[in-house]
Amino acid sequence: MTQSLVDRHDVELAALAAAGGRREFGELVRRHGSAVRGLLRRMGAQASLADDIAQDAFIQAFERCAEFRGEGTFAAWVKRIAARLYIKRVAKEARYVAEVENEDAAPATDHAGLVDLDEALKALSEPERLCVSLCHGAGMAHPEIAAALNLPLGTVKSHVKRGLDKLRARLQPPGQPLGSAQHVG
Amino acid sequence: MSADEFDPEIERLFARSPQLPDAALFTARVEQKLQKGSHIRFLALGLAGVIGGVVAVRETMSVNLGAGDGVVAGNALGQGIRSVSFNTQSAVQTGLDQLGLANLELGSMGGMQMFWIAAGALIAVAAAGVMKLSQDM
Numbered sequence: 001m002t003q004s005l006v007d008r009h010d011v012e013l014a015a016l017a018a019a020g021g022r023r024e025f026g027e028l029v030r031r032h033g034s035a036v037r038g039l040l041r042r043m044g045a046q047a048s049l050a051d052d053i054a055q056d057a058f059i060q061a062f063e064r065c066a067e068f069r070g071e072g073t074f075a076a077w078v079k080r081i082a083a084r085l086y087i088k089r090v091a092k093e094a095r096y097v098a099e100v101e102n103e104d105a106a107p108a109t110d111h112a113g114l115v116d117l118d119e120a121l122k123a124l125s126e127p128e129r130l131c132v133s134l135c136h137g138a139g140m141a142h143p144e145i146a147a148a149l150n151l152p153l154g155t156v157k158s159h160v161k162r163g164l165d166k167l168r169a170r171l172q173p174p175g176q177p178l179g180s181a182q183h184v185g
Numbered sequence: 186m187s188a189d190e191f192d193p194e195i196e197r198l199f200a201r202s203p204q205l206p207d208a209a210l211f212t213a214r215v216e217q218k219l220q221k222g223s224h225i226r227f228l229a230l231g232l233a234g235v236i237g238g239v240v241a242v243r244e245t246m247s248v249n250l251g252a253g254d255g256v257v258a259g260n261a262l263g264q265g266i267r268s269v270s271f272n273t274q275s276a277v278q279t280g281l282d283q284l285g286l287a288n289l290e291l292g293s294m295g296g297m298q299m300f301w302i303a304a305g306a307l308i309a310v311a312a313a314g315v316m317k318l319s320q321d322m
Contacts, residue, residue: 022219030212035202037211042199051211058215059222117198136192137199167195 011070018065025062032075033058036082042121043086043133053089057082076139083138087148090130120170127151128163135160227314235311242303 005013005027017025036057040050061068061078068077121129130149134140142160146153205211 022216022223025219026212026216029215030208032202033211033215034205034208037205038203039199041203054211055215055218059218062219117195117201118203132195133199136195164192164195171198 010074011068014065014068014070014074017062018068022062025058025065028074029058032078035075036078039079039133039137040082040086042118042129042137043083044090044126044129045086049089053085054082057085060085072139079138080140083134083140084148087130087134091150117167117171120167123166123170124163125159128159128166131156131159132163132167231311231314235307238307239304242307243300 005024008016008024008027010028010031013021013024013028017028033054037050037054040053041047045053057078060081064081068074121133124132131145134145134148135142140148142156143153145151146156149156151159
């Protein structure tokens with residue numbers, strides 16, 4: 001009896017996709033599409049651009065599926081492809097060197113006290129947002145980010161640190177530790 | 186909460202995928218793009234194959250296999266290919282005879298006629314490929 005696509009593991013689906021299985025790859029897109037699109041939006045991409053890059057990332061992932069060995073998660077692998085595509089795009093526009101501060105942004109908690117990461121990220125400058133997202137969303141190491149963005153390692157580290165400081169301030173509701181709030185991602 | 190405790194918390198937040206309402210549409214678009222890409226690749230490869238085949242047939246027809254009199258290996262190769270070509274021609278001619286097309290003498294055909302027959306056959310193969318592709322779509 002053939003196993004349904006929904007029951008198959010990502011690694012198994014990726015192996016089938018590497019052999020040309022478009023239906024299997026479609027299942028992987030269904031599972032991880034939103035995560036990749038979400039990451040790109042968190043990195044600072046507009047929704048339509050994020051979707052375009054996510055599509056390109058999945059197409060590239062399909063073509064390179066044989067390279068995926070299952071050492072990390074499939075989602076993380078595609079996220080890195082997508083992140084690199086986005087970096088290429090912003091590097092063309094030299095956007096990450098722009099220092100756009102948004103210190104007056106509203107706190108990132110809604111009326112129910114839910115912690116909203118996407119809202120909190122808006123308080124970060126573009127380089128901070130990009131570096132934090134690459135580090136914590138795409139799982140890239142600081143030297144890897146520095147190489148990808150063509151920035152000094154120290155600059156990347158300071159962007160990540162300042163970004164995290166701002167997120168901490170935004171995400172932590174007054175008088176309430178972060179871990180006790182309900183997250184909405 | 187210290188900064189050290191905060192990093193895993195941030196990673197947990199990043200790990201939560203947003204629920205996007207048009208997720209199904211996105212998946213459909215990627216699948217459509219994949220299919221389109223594969224068809225374009227198939228057509229490009231098919232076209233390249235036909236062009237390559239036509240060029241190869243034309244070159245085979247125009248090459249003088251017996252050229253280079255002093256080259257023993259070249260002559261041997263030339264004779265081998267001629268022999269294979271003659272055998273193939275005989276087999277095809279036998280087939281044509283059985284089909285009642287005995288009047289069609291392959292041996293009497295010129296290089297250009299053979300070239301156009303081979304090119305026609307390749308185009309027919311390509312057309313069959315396109316037909317199969319259109320059935321898959």
